[in-house]
Amino acid sequence: MPTTRKPRDVLHLNEQLCFSLYSTMHLLNRTYRPLLEKLGLTYPQYLAMLVLWEEDGVTVKALGERLLLDSGTLTPLLKRLESAGLVRRERDAADERLVRITLTPAGRALRARAECVPPAILAASGCTVEALQDLKEQVLTIRDQLSAHLEHEPSPPPAPKRRKAP
Helix, strand or coil: CCCCCCCCCCCCHHHCHHHHHHHHHHHHHHHHHHHHHCCCCCHHHHHHHHHHHHCCCEEHHHHHHHHCCCHHHHHHHHHHHHHCCCEEEEECCCCCCCEEEEECHHHHHHHHHHCCHHHHHHHHHCCCHHHHHHHHHHHHHHHHHHHHHHHHCCCCCCCCCCCCCC
């Protein structure tokens, strides 16, 4: 006897891509936490250090663009990294409007200790490198599509002003 399949409920929580990504990121952050605590870093600080290990001396603006963070979020994060002795913030000699972030010797040395993080995450995921690489490419495609969509989306009109009751 053939079974009839129930129609999918598009508003069911487990049908939502956003929840799948959100809950996975929550668990991924929990997996990263003990690894990064050993390095004295939070997850956002780790991301900033990854960029600096790739390219030392980037501007705050360039770092924010890479991490998709605004300066209001990035500045306190960089101050904490500076207080920890991992980075220096300095005005650019050629253009005083720019602030450059450079690694200190301790910040450069931390890279060697951080090399254990990706293999630990890979092991915890139970996936192969290839599977995670494919997943990353799919997620980046979705991110790029959403970004392009938002760039072409008209801004919502401002909320109407409320009149005070007499």
